[in-house]
Amino acid sequence: MSVDGGCRCGAVRYTLDVDRLPDAYACHCHECQTWSGSAFSEQVLLPESALSVTGPIETYDLRTEDRVSHQRFCATCHTRIFNTNTRRPGVAVVRAGTLDDSDKLNVVAHIWVKRKQPWIAIPEGVPQWQEHAPPADFIAAVMGQSRSTQ
Numbered sequence: 001m002s003v004d005g006g007c008r009c010g011a012v013r014y015t016l017d018v019d020r021l022p023d024a025y026a027c028h029c030h031e032c033q034t035w036s037g038s039a040f041s042e043q044v045l046l047p048e049s050a051l052s053v054t055g056p057i058e059t060y061d062l063r064t065e066d067r068v069s070h071q072r073f074c075a076t077c078h079t080r081i082f083n084t085n086t087r088r089p090g091v092a093v094v095r096a097g098t099l100d101d102s103d104k105l106n107v108v109a110h111i112w113v114k115r116k117q118p119w120i121a122i123p124e125g126v127p128q129w130q131e132h133a134p135p136a137d138f139i140a141a142v143m144g145q146s147r148s149t150q
Helices: 030-036 135-144
Strands: 003-006 013-016 024-027 041-047 051-054 057-063 068-074 080-085 091-095 107-111
Antiparallel strands (some): 003 013, 013 051, 024 041, 080 091
């Protein structure tokens, strides 16, 4: 099985070499709100080697004190597709809204909830953190609670 996605204009397409639709997480930080123009962003984590992209991709390097985040977007319509960063080598963070089946996503964790909009209700029992999650806890929540959404 593969999972497919792409940009708004169709110039960029990608395939995830995975056995099912990955679980997603929501980030409510101010940066994600600004980047997405919405209340939060949804992402999926996977090995960078599981992502195959075709089409015109451009890269914007977002530099902070402790990392460089390589943001990849469609060179035509500027839809953000995925990013990698120097803190997590080999991991791709795919923008979940670009998945063809994004309406079937299972959101299993929320980060930066101290910045979430007051009208958003996180379901009881879904892991959440006020800011960043401890890496081991975050990976366990996002990659360890795998369940089918089909």
